[in-house]
Amino acid sequence: MDVSPYDALLFVSFGGPEKSEDVVPFLENVTRGRGIPRERLVEVGQHYFDRGGKSPINDQNRAFLAALRGDLAEHGIDLPVYWGNRNWDPYLSDTVAQMRADGIERAAVFATSAYSSYSSCRQYRENLFEACDKSGGVEGAPVLDKLRRYYNHPGFVAPVVDGVLASLEDLPEDVRDGARILFVTHSIPTSMNDNAGPEGNAYVAQHLDVAAVIADEVAQRRGVTHEWDLVYCSRSGAPHIPWLEPDVNDHLEELAGKAPEDGGGSAVVMCPVGFVSDHMEVVYDLDTEAMATAERLGIEARRSPTAGEDPRFVATVRDLLLERAAAERGEAAERRTVGDLGPGPDRCPAGCCFNQRSQLPTLSGEDSPQYSG
Numbered sequence: 001m002d003v004s005p006y007d008a009l010l011f012v013s014f015g016g017p018e019k020s021e022d023v024v025p026f027l028e029n030v031t032r033g034r035g036i037p038r039e040r041l042v043e044v045g046q047h048y049f050d051r052g053g054k055s056p057i058n059d060q061n062r063a064f065l066a067a068l069r070g071d072l073a074e075h076g077i078d079l080p081v082y083w084g085n086r087n088w089d090p091y092l093s094d095t096v097a098q099m100r101a102d103g104i105e106r107a108a109v110f111a112t113s114a115y116s117s118y119s120s121c122r123q124y125r126e127n128l129f130e131a132c133d134k135s136g137g138v139e140g141a142p143v144l145d146k147l148r149r150y151y152n153h154p155g156f157v158a159p160v161v162d163g164v165l166a167s168l169e170d171l172p173e174d175v176r177d178g179a180r181i182l183f184v185t186h187s188i189p190t191s192m193n194d195n196a197g198p199e200g201n202a203y204v205a206q207h208l209d210v211a212a213v214i215a216d217e218v219a220q221r222r223g224v225t226h227e228w229d230l231v232y233c234s235r236s237g238a239p240h241i242p243w244l245e246p247d248v249n250d251h252l253e254e255l256a257g258k259a260p261e262d263g264g265g266s267a268v269v270m271c272p273v274g275f276v277s278d279h280m281e282v283v284y285d286l287d288t289e290a291m292a293t294a295e296r297l298g299i300e301a302r303r304s305p306t307a308g309e310d311p312r313f314v315a316t317v318r319d320l321l322l323e324r325a326a327a328e329r330g331e332a333a334e335r336r337t338v339g340d341l342g343p344g345p346d347r348c349p350a351g352c353c354f355n356q357r358s359q360l361p362t363l364s365g366e367d368s369p370q371y372s373g
């Protein structure tokens with residue numbers, strides 16, 4: 001398998017605390033200069049403390065990395081796989097320093113975030129720049145090519161569809177066919193969505209596109225059409241700043257107050273399509289909080305699985321790597337997608353997912369200093 005021009009794969013994630021003592025420093029890393037109200041931090045910190053200070057995210061990444069290394073080896077791809085996080089050990093800047101020491105010249109970068117927005121894409125590109133800068137300067141650092149967004153890659157979507165079908169089967173038969181699918185993602189400020197992607201609104205548009213694909217596939221496989229909505233969780237920030245709505249809990253309240261013929265219902269499947277694995281947002285905001293809301297309202301609810309370590313999602317990384325390697329060699333590359341929006345560009349256009357408040361230099365964009373030579 002020809003992976004040239006790459007001599008490494010870099011896996012980039014958010015990071016999370018591993019024990020109680022980590023929680024406060026982790027939250028300080030996350031919120032550096034972001035003006036998140038103290039009450040919100042105490043609340044989120046409590047969700048971690050309640051679980052012994054341990055986020056699920058690092059173990060999920062370790063398991064994914066093991067599966068990924070296995071998948072690459074099985075397909076004859078002999079490429080070192082590095083791992084670096086934005087907010088916790090192993091820190092991205094340490095990892096990039098190690099890559100330099102190992103003589104890595106050019107790496108494809110896979111981030112555990114599938115959609116376009118400042119938080120989910122551009123901020124990772126800022127982190128790549130910072131990691132190169134900190135570890136001895138961008139000049140002479142490995143060239144880092146962030147792989148394109150993959151929310152609409154069939155290998156990400158297929159396990160999510162299977163998960164929704166399994167959750168529907170798990171509902172009591174008398175409410176199953178009338179169940180609504182609530183596609184859930186992380187809320188972001190509406191201004192962040194306004195600037196998402198090169199033209200704005202990409203975060204919402206991408207979620208709506210993939211939700212429609214999943215709902216169609218479920219309808220075809222079951223022979224029953226399920227109504228669906230896109231809803232949000234994990235709102236943060238100051239109360240006067242608008243974030244994407246409705247919140248999943250508010251939406252459940254609204255459904256409970258409606259007659260079945262008006263879309264009210266007694267059963268839902270919550271599909272956390274915005275998350276690639278069972279992050280804290282999924283295990284707390286959905287499994288704990290939203291489940292309790294549903295129970296209080298008498299709504300039968302199931303939370304469908306995330307793509308996690310499903311072999312089809314693991315293989316998606318290989319597919320994106322080979323696709324990009326071919327493209328960088330100037331060869332025709334098949335860009336697999338489902339839905340109406342098609343593949344995003346390999347290199348983000350200048351200003352893509354721009355954030356007024358940040359404006360730090362980035363890598364992996366058309367205007368990246370690594371591409372100008």
Ligand SMILES: CC1=C(CCC(=O)O)c2cc3nc(cc4[nH]c(cc5[nH]c(cc1n2)c(C)c5CCC(=O)O)c(CCC(=O)O)c4C)C(CCC(=O)O)=C3C
Nearest residue numbers: 014016030036044055056057113119120186188236279280
């Ligand atoms: C779009 C998006 C993703 C998905 C894309 C991706 O995966 O990257 C994501 C992922 C994650 N967010 C996470 C944790 C946190 N996010 C916070 C804060 C924020 N997130 C935001 C957005 C997103 N976040 C935003 C707009 C803020 C406000 C402050 C800011 O503008 O930065 C805060 C501070 C407290 C709070 O405000 O809630 C925490 C602790 C974890 C780890 C979970 C675990 O431990 O399993 C993960 C995977």
Ligand SMILES: [Fe+2]
Nearest residue numbers: 014119186234
């Ligand atoms: Fe977050």
